[in-house]
Amino acid sequence: MVGKANFETVDALLPTTLNEGELLVKALYISVDPYMRGRMNDTKSYIEPYEVGKPLTGGVVAEVVESKHADFLPGDFVLGNLTWTEKQVVDGAAVTKLMKDLVPLSYYLGILGMPGLTAYFGLLHIGEPKAGETVVISGAAGAVGTVVGQIAKIKGCRVVGIAGSDGKNAYLKNKFHFDETINYQNTTDLSAAIAKACPNGVDIYYDNVGGAISDAVLQHINKFARIIICGQISMYNSTETPVGPRPQVALVKNSAFMKGFVVSDFSKHFPEGVSQLTAWLTAGKLQYQETVVKGFDALPDAFIGLFRGDNTGKLLVEV
Amino acid sequence: MVGKANFETVDALLPTTLNEGELLVKALYISVDPYMRGRMNDTKSYIEPYEVGKPLTGGVVAEVVESKHADFLPGDFVLGNLTWTEKQVVDGAAVTKLMKDLVPLSYYLGILGMPGLTAYFGLLHIGEPKAGETVVISGAAGAVGTVVGQIAKIKGCRVVGIAGSDGKNAYLKNKFHFDETINYQNTTDLSAAIAKACPNGVDIYYDNVGGAISDAVLQHINKFARIIICGQISMYNSTETPVGPRPQVALVKNSAFMKGFVVSDFSKHFPEGVSQLTAWLTAGKLQYQETVVKGFDALPDAFIGLFRGDNTGKLLVEV
Numbered sequence: 001m002v003g004k005a006n007f008e009t010v011d012a013l014l015p016t017t018l019n020e021g022e023l024l025v026k027a028l029y030i031s032v033d034p035y036m037r038g039r040m041n042d043t044k045s046y047i048e049p050y051e052v053g054k055p056l057t058g059g060v061v062a063e064v065v066e067s068k069h070a071d072f073l074p075g076d077f078v079l080g081n082l083t084w085t086e087k088q089v090v091d092g093a094a095v096t097k098l099m100k101d102l103v104p105l106s107y108y109l110g111i112l113g114m115p116g117l118t119a120y121f122g123l124l125h126i127g128e129p130k131a132g133e134t135v136v137i138s139g140a141a142g143a144v145g146t147v148v149g150q151i152a153k154i155k156g157c158r159v160v161g162i163a164g165s166d167g168k169n170a171y172l173k174n175k176f177h178f179d180e181t182i183n184y185q186n187t188t189d190l191s192a193a194i195a196k197a198c199p200n201g202v203d204i205y206y207d208n209v210g211g212a213i214s215d216a217v218l219q220h221i222n223k224f225a226r227i228i229i230c231g232q233i234s235m236y237n238s239t240e241t242p243v244g245p246r247p248q249v250a251l252v253k254n255s256a257f258m259k260g261f262v263v264s265d266f267s268k269h270f271p272e273g274v275s276q277l278t279a280w281l282t283a284g285k286l287q288y289q290e291t292v293v294k295g296f297d298a299l300p301d302a303f304i305g306l307f308r309g310d311n312t313g314k315l316l317v318e319v
Numbered sequence: 320m321v322g323k324a325n326f327e328t329v330d331a332l333l334p335t336t337l338n339e340g341e342l343l344v345k346a347l348y349i350s351v352d353p354y355m356r357g358r359m360n361d362t363k364s365y366i367e368p369y370e371v372g373k374p375l376t377g378g379v380v381a382e383v384v385e386s387k388h389a390d391f392l393p394g395d396f397v398l399g400n401l402t403w404t405e406k407q408v409v410d411g412a413a414v415t416k417l418m419k420d421l422v423p424l425s426y427y428l429g430i431l432g433m434p435g436l437t438a439y440f441g442l443l444h445i446g447e448p449k450a451g452e453t454v455v456i457s458g459a460a461g462a463v464g465t466v467v468g469q470i471a472k473i474k475g476c477r478v479v480g481i482a483g484s485d486g487k488n489a490y491l492k493n494k495f496h497f498d499e500t501i502n503y504q505n506t507t508d509l510s511a512a513i514a515k516a517c518p519n520g521v522d523i524y525y526d527n528v529g530g531a532i533s534d535a536v537l538q539h540i541n542k543f544a545r546i547i548i549c550g551q552i553s554m555y556n557s558t559e560t561p562v563g564p565r566p567q568v569a570l571v572k573n574s575a576f577m578k579g580f581v582v583s584d585f586s587k588h589f590p591e592g593v594s595q596l597t598a599w600l601t602a603g604k605l606q607y608q609e610t611v612v613k614g615f616d617a618l619p620d621a622f623i624g625l626f627r628g629d630n631t632g633k634l635l636v637e638v
C-alpha cells in the first residue's frame with residue numbers, strides 16, 4: 001500500500017530564461033488516477049515506471065504564464081502530461097491548447113480526458129454492447145465507471161454497478177440511472193447478489209477492480225461474454241502475483257473473452273471519442289461528477305485516497 | 320480422473336425395421352477427444368452433458384448397411400455425431416456423405432474434422448498471426464496442436480511447441496518443423512525455458528492445456544498478445560475450481576486478450592476451413608498423423624489414454 005511516507009515536497013528553482021518554443025506554465029488542476037500506482041512499481045508495463053526522487057507526472061491543466069512559442073500567449077490554458085509541480089517549463093509541442101468556454105477546464109482531466117476516453121473505447125470498441133444486453137461494472141462509482149454505465153444506458157443495455165458503499169450506489173442509481181447496484185462491502189454472497197441483479201446473466205463485464213469481485217461476476221457470464229480489463233485496483237498494491245480461481249475454463253465454456261487495454265491503444269481514434277462525448281454532454285445525455293480537493297499539498301493524500309475508495313466520480317486537485 | 324470403471328459394454332437389440340429416411344450404419348472409425356471429458360460433468364457448458372447409462376456420442380465415420388433414404392446406398396460412407404455402438408440406426412439428415420478417394424476416411428475425424436477445424440479457426444480467426452510473430456502451443460503434439468503449428472509455419476511465424484516427452488518433441492521438430500520445443504515433464508524452470516525458446520516474447524499462445532504451463536507462458540507475452548483458450552486438459556478432471564496466479568494484470572499491462580471458443584462458433588465458416596485444409600494437405604504443406612487403436616472394446620482405454628498423454632497426433636479407434 002502506498003502511503004504518505006512515499007511522498008516528499010521539495011523546493012526547486014525554475015530556469016531563469018525560456019528557450020525558443022518553451023512555455024512557463026502554472027498548474028491549475030492536477031489529476032490523480034489509479035494507473036499511477038502501477039508506475040510506482042519497478043516492472044515492465046505499458047508505461048515507464050516513475051523514478052524515485054523525481055516528480056510524478058500525470059494529467060495537468062495549466063495556465064500559460066510566459067511563452068516563447070508562437071501558438072501560445074500568457075493566459076492560455078493547456079492540457080498535458082506534466083509534472084506534479086506548481087510551476088514548470090514545458091515544450092509547447094507537448095501540450096494541447098484548451099477552449100475555455102465549452103466546458104469547465106477540469107473536464108479535460110475527466111470525462112473529456114483519459115478517464116472518459118477509457119470508458120468510451122473500452123466499452124464500445126472492445127465490448128461492443130448491443131441493446132438488451134446486461135453490462136456489469138466494477139469500480140462503478142469512479143471516474144471511468146460512471147461514464148461506462150451512462151454510455152451503456154445510451155446503447156440500451158441493462159446496467160449493474162458494483163461499488164463499495166450505499167452512498168455511492170444511491171448516487172449511481174439517482175444521478176446516473178443505473179438499473180441495479182451492489183454494495184460489495186456489505187454483501188456476504190456476492191455471487192448470489194450478481195445472479196439476482198442480472199437475471200439474464202452477464203454479457204459484458206467492465207472490470208476496474210479485479211480480485212474476488214471479478215471471480216463472482218465470472219460465475220454468471222453468458223455465451224460470448226466480453227470481459228474488459230480496464231484496471232485491477234484491488235491488485236495494484238500487491239507485491240506478489242495474486243492467486244485466485246482460474247478464469248480459463250469459464251472462458252472456454254462460454255466462448256468468452258477477457259481483454260486488457262490502455263487508452264493509448266486507441267489514440268488514433270481520440271478525435272472520434274472526444275467529439276462523441278462532447279456531443280452527449282452538451283445534449284444532456286451524460287452527467288459528470290468531480291471530487292475536487294483543494295491545494296497542492298493535498299496531492300499525496302488525494303492519491304492515496306483512491307485506494308481507500310474515498311472518491312465519487314473523478315478525483316482531482318485544484319492547485 | 321476418468322477410469323475404466325466408468326465404462327460398461329452392453330448388448331442391445333437394434334430395431335428390426337427402418338423408418339423412412341433412416342439408415343442402418345456400421346461404425347468404421349470412432350473418435351476419442353478431450354472435450355468429451357467435459358460432457359461427463361453435470362455442469363452447464365457449451366454442449367449437453369452425457370447421461371449415465373446411455374452410450375457416449377462423438378465423431379464417427381460409418382458405412383451404410385441398409386438405407387431408407389434416397390441420398391444413401393449401402394456401401395456409402397458417412398460422418399456424424401453418432402453413438403459409441405458397433406451398429407446403429409440414424410436419420411439420414413443427421414449425417415454427411417463422404418468422398419472415399421480424396422483422403423483416407425479417418426481424416427474426417429481429424430485434420431478435416433473437428434480437431435483440424437479447431438486448429439484452423441482458433442489460430443486464424445482469433446489469433447490472426449502475422450509473419451515474424453512467435454506462436455507458442457501447449458499440448459502441441461495432439462490432434463489440434465500439430466495442425467496449429469503447421470498453419471502458423473505456413474503463415475511465417477516462429478513456432479514453439481510444449482509437449483510432455485522428448486519423443487513427442489522430436490516428432491514436432493522432425494515431422495512438423497516446429498522451430499523449438501519444450502518438454503514440460505523434465506523442465507524444472509518452465510518460465511526460463513520459454514524465455515530461451517522465445518527471445519522476442521510470445522505474440523500468440525494457443526492453449527490446449529492450462530494450469531502451470533499457461534502461468535509460465537503468460538510471463539512472457541508481448542504487447543497485444545492473443546491467448547487462444549482451446550482446451551484446458553490439465554483441468555478437466557478437477558472437481559473444484561482450480562486456483563492459480565491471476566492473469567488479469569498481465570493482460571492489462573500488455574493490452575492482451577484471452578479468448579475461449581468452441582469450433583461450432585465458426586460453423587458458418589466450415590466450408591472455408593475444410594477447403595483450405597484440403598488444399599494444404601493435397602499440396603503437401605500439411606502433414607498429418609493418426610494413432611489408430613484397433614477394436615471396439617479398446618474405446619474406454621483409448622479415451623482414458625488422452626489424459627495420460629498416450630497419443631501422438633489424432634487418436635481414434637478402428638472398429
